[in-house]
Amino acid sequence: MRPFGFERPETLERAAGIVAAREDRAAPPPLSSAQFIAGGTNMADYMKLGVMRPNLLVDIGRLADPGLRRIAASPDGIRLGALVRMSEAEENADIRIGYPVIAESLQQAASQQIRNMASLGGNILQRTRCEYFRDISWACNKRDPGSGCAAMDGFNRQHAVLGVSDRCIATYHGDFAQALIALDASVETQSPRGGRTMAFSELHRLPGETPHVETQLMADELITLIDIPAKPWARRSHYLKIRDRQSYAFAVASVAVVLDLEDGAVRDVRIALGGLATVPWRAQEAEDELKGGPLDERTAGRAAEAAFAGAMPREHNAFKISLGRQALVRALLETRDMRV
Amino acid sequence: MTIHQKPHTQDNLEDGKRQFSVVGKSVRRTDTFEKVTGLGKYSGDIELPGLLYGKMKRSDIAHALIKNIDVSKALALKGVKAVLTHRDVPRILHYGSPHPRSASCTRDQYILDDRVRYWGEGVAAVAAESEEIAEEALRLIHVEYEPLPAVFTVADALKPEAPLIHDNGLDKNNVMPPVVIRRGDVEKGFAEADLILENEYVLGRPVPGYMEPNVCACQWDGNGKLTIWSSTQTAFMVRGILAEVLGVPYNKVRVIVDHMGGGFGAKQDLFQHEFLCALLARQTGRPVRMEFTRKETFLGGRTRHSGKIRLKQGFKADGTITARHARIVLDGGAYGSHSPGVTTVGTSALTSLYRCENVDLEGRAIYTNTPIAGAFRGYGVVQTYFALDLQMDEAAERLGIDPAELRLRNAVRTGDLAPSDHPVVGHGLEACIRRGLDEVDWKAARAATAAQPGGVKRRGWGIGCEMHGSSAYPGIKEQGNAIVKMNEDGTVTLLTGTAGLGTGAHTALSQIVAEEIGIPFSAVQVVTGDTDIVPWDIGAFASHTTYMGGRAAQIAAAEVRRQVLEQAAPLLEAAPEKLAIREGIIHVEGANRSISLKEVVSPKRGMPAAQIVGVGTYSPTKSYSFAAHFAEVEVDTETGEVAVLQVVPVHDLGKVIHPIAAAGQIEGGIQQGIGHTLSEDYVIDLTNGRSLNPSFVDYKMPLSMDMPPIRTIILEAAPDPGGPFGAKGVGEDPIIAIGPAITNAIYDAIGIRFRHYPITPEQVLNALRAKQKEAA
Ligand SMILES: Cc1cc2nc3c(=O)[nH]c(=O)nc-3n(C[C@H](O)[C@H](O)[C@H](O)COP(=O)(O)OP(=O)(O)OC[C@H]3O[C@@H](n4cnc5c(N)ncnc54)[C@H](O)[C@@H]3O)c2cc1C
Ligand code: SF4
Secondary structure, eight states, rough: OOEEEEOOOSHHHHHHHHHHHHHTTTTTTTGGGGEESSEEEEEEHHTTTTSSSSSSSEEEEEEOOGGGGOOEOOOOOOOOEEOBHHHHHHHHHHHHHHOOHHHHHHHHOHHHHHHHBBBHHHHHTTTOOOOHEEEEEHHHHTOOOOOOBBTSSSOOTOOBBBBBSOEEEEEEOSHHHHHHTTTOEEEEEEETTTTEEHHHHHHHHOOTOOOOOOOOOOTTTTTEEEEEEEOOGSSSSEEEEEESSSOOEEEEEEEEEEEEETTEEEEEEEEEEEEBBBOOOEOOOHHHHTTTTTHHHHHHHHHHHTTTOOOOOOTTTTHHHHHHHHHHHHHHHHHOOOOO | OOOOOOOOSSOOSSSTOOSSSSSOOOOOOHHHHHHHOOOOGGGGOOTTTOOOEEOOOOOOOOSSSEEEEHHHHHHHSEEEEEEEETTOOOOOOBSSSSSSTTTTOOOOSSSSEEOSSSSSSSSEEEEESSSHHHHHHHHHHHEEEEEOOOOOOHHHHTTTTTOOOOOTTTSSBBBOOEEEEEEEHHHHHHTTTTTTEEEEEEEEEOOOOOOOOEEEEEEEETTTTTEEEOOOOOOHHHHHHHHHHTOOOOOGEEEEEOOOOOOOEEEEOOHHHHHHHHHHHHHHHHHEEEEHHHHHHHHHSBOOOOOEEEEEEOOOOOOOOEEEEEEEEEEEEOOOOTTOOOOOOOOHTSSBBBBOSSSSEEEEEEEEEEEBBBBOTTTTTTHHHHHHHHHHHHHHHTTTTTHHHHHHHHHOOOBEEEEETBEEEEEEEHHHHHHHHHHHHHHHHHHHHHHOOOOOEEEEEEEEEEEEESTTTSSOOOEEEEEEEEEETEEEEEEEEEOOOOOSSHHHHHHHHHHHHHHOOGEEEEEBBTTTTTTTOOOOTTTTTTIIIIIHHHHHHHHHHHHHHHHHHHHHHHGGGGGGTTTTEEEETTTTOOOEEEHSHHHHTTOOOOOEEEEEOOOOOOEEEEEEEEEEEEETTOOEEEEEEEEEEEEOSOOSSSSHHHHHHHHHHHHHHHHHHTTOOOOTTTTTTSHHHHHTSSSSOGGGGGGOOOOOOOOOSSTTTSGGGGOOOOOSSHHHHHHHHHHHHHHHHSSOOEEEEOOHHHHHHHHHHHHHHHOO
């Protein structure tokens, strides 16, 4: 690892201010020379690999603001501080009962040790696990803009089939984000320019021409809160994850479903796909296919077709389309059959 | 874990009916406390005053001549103390492996060459004040390559126009010397067959994945003597090769191996860093430590041989095998390493397990510009028995015979010629199969899977068998040695050269010594891992540590007992043959007279204690352990996932010394075997030879959450007269039979025969889809 400076501010303002005072404050966050670090499970890993090379780390793990560490449930919904640990959230009773999709997405992520360290804010912003991105000797547009993409014609079994561009096909690998998409969550942020709120589904950006620009955030902007609106029907929600082994493995395909059923018919539904797309992916075409009708193997199958209509496979990941469809069908039927 | 120990069924052994007090008990391992408290010292823990950090520059091209290496910028970097390239190191061809001059290995490596033969081969080394500086220095080394045509598959390497990877080949091609075994008359055998099966089996490229990356630390003293702490299975071989290549006598190289975090066979080889670390330390006059990153353990480590096997067998309607014909082609990678040995052992294994008088077998290993394939638990037999046991299953179905029954009919038996050309001792395999059939209620289990209604998740049961030698004989003439010293308080010190990979072998050896002398386990201390102190040993491999090192320890202990009894005899006024030692007390058999061992050996007034030392030397021939594995799987037909639900491994070890340690070997082997079969494959880019998944995130080994319940059954059905108290090896056996058991269970579940490993979910899905299409 290369030498770097380390700051541990006590207030949010100061943390954001340190980054705002840097010359390259306008750089897209991943390329900024100053980086926030929370649990460090992603940042420290990528610094060791030389993927992240900040000169300065700003540790937000000890910020004094108690709201950052709170899980606050109310009739309006549930608010999760950005520094809440993954393991805290997955064990929280309000979440388990009211929003099972969140608990399930967290339980199946990473390993217990990592979940004990990792924060929810850091989880949302974790960077891709693309093998070529993680090994600095390969060409990678996301890591080194304009250098090319070794994955395009490489071993791309893990790569995305949805939301890809001709610059980058890296999968967004987090699990929690799919639950947030399916729950219509929003995020609150703070920077020296003040606070703002945005729909979670707008936080991440498609790779397009600029795969190194991953979110709408600025380098000096911190996520402070995740806001999940009350949704009585969120009790009928579920996360299905298919992976190569039972722990310590990212999704090959995953599905988050939140389902509102009335007399066997779908009144409303939210579907998000993981492990298959470059960003946390809302499968709106599939939702539209289902709304107002019955949910059975046939309609679920039709929804699955719709979800992958625009899929663009490469040499090694074509199986993800059929696997994704099967996973979606199964997740829908399992959610339908939940006893709530 | 459940362990079923059976009393010996044979009394051909001297100890056939004896009662054991230490052997056969799961005493607390000698290394437990240090491991769980973190006090145990591994080579990577070595801190020395003035320590420098070594790093290796690795090639980013698979096959090229080095035109020039410019190290001036690296040398100019502050904190860099030395840089070595091929111009600065002795140019001596060496075996790179522990058995110099044996048939197992090839002599085709230099420390650094002016040519690279695989992507990731070391081309230069740096010593610097910190790891970070050393890494920075690597970036400043500029290597100019002249690319050579390269081959990344066996098929390409065999083409007439293929580039020669080594110029020491026999016929000016990339083929290492073939192994040819012919017995009987296969033509006649096939002519007599009612059924002939011929299939091709494709083998993946798993890696050992030991926890402790390769690491060593080197220090030279003022007298020109080198001390090297290294994570190696073969300390004395490291000493020998290092001394020869460095040009110093053997007594000026001291190799220390304290604790080790695994090796699985791969750490029998000498790696480039071990030479380079010693040379960097010599040049700088300071101690140097070199440790691989996880990625380097993939690039510069050793893999299992991938390859293809074409297997053809003839069967009579009653299941008798009339002929066996096999062509085995293994990818050896860029250097020979253990290819000749692996080819020999894997090929000759096909002469046995299931009886067949007419065999025609040919095995070849081929050089390619890919990472080096070497020794790895199961040593060629994992590959060939995978093919053999899959075809047995297929034959059983075609002949309408139950697959377990077909194996029983053909199982190797007492007196049959083993692959080593020795007669087999005991019906070990038959005992394992029969015990397993009872345990899983095979008939009922298979009937249940056959009767299961259609559904998304389908279950199946499968069986796999194996036999494996407890030594490398006759390929290598091995030797184990032990010294047992009696201390004047009645305790003993055991000195053994066997390496402790983490298997618990040192505990087993101590048990054997305690048992043989007749003292409690706690009275034995074991000294290991220092070539200046312990007696010579060939190293820990070939499942022979307990078998060979244990027997040497037993012989040494017996000598100590003899001397003790000789001294006790006058004190007890009885002949030595009339005396017995139990729990440290010497009794006169049949009389009510005894004396403590301590009293006999402790100094008396005006009389020093006598020097009582026993030396044991043992050169084994061959013995075989046997196993049958039974596995139940569940295949998810929508996702292609295969879950192993349970495994029942039944092993015959002759005599179990430490049940928990033996069961640990079995469970660990099964875990590795599940990985081989379902998820592990080290992928090489076939356009340039570059590694594609050199990390534990991308190379997927099964973890604890993936492990099914395992009901281990250990039999003592066929004790070996050559082993300590009849014990045989267990190290490699468990990784062999599990693959076929799982693959055959998958067939039972979904009716698809896979003839390769690993069998990934996407392949299962594709195969299911193809089958559906066919049916439609
Ligand atoms: C082996 C392994 C397996 C894994 N498997 C999974 C898995 O299956 N599923 C899954 O979802 N995840 C998985 N993970 C990822 C893991 O969940 C993330 O590393 C973790 O959630 C990151 O949280 P952190 O607090 O440690 O983030 P950090 O490493 O501290 O930060 C990550 C990134 O977020 C930024 N950041 C952190 N907090 C904030 C904030 N409040 N505002 C603005 N920026 C911020 C940092 O600057 C950095 O860029 C795995 C990780 C490993 C190492
Ligand atoms: S897919 Fe994206 S992250 Fe991966 S190598 Fe290409 S550009 Fe980089």
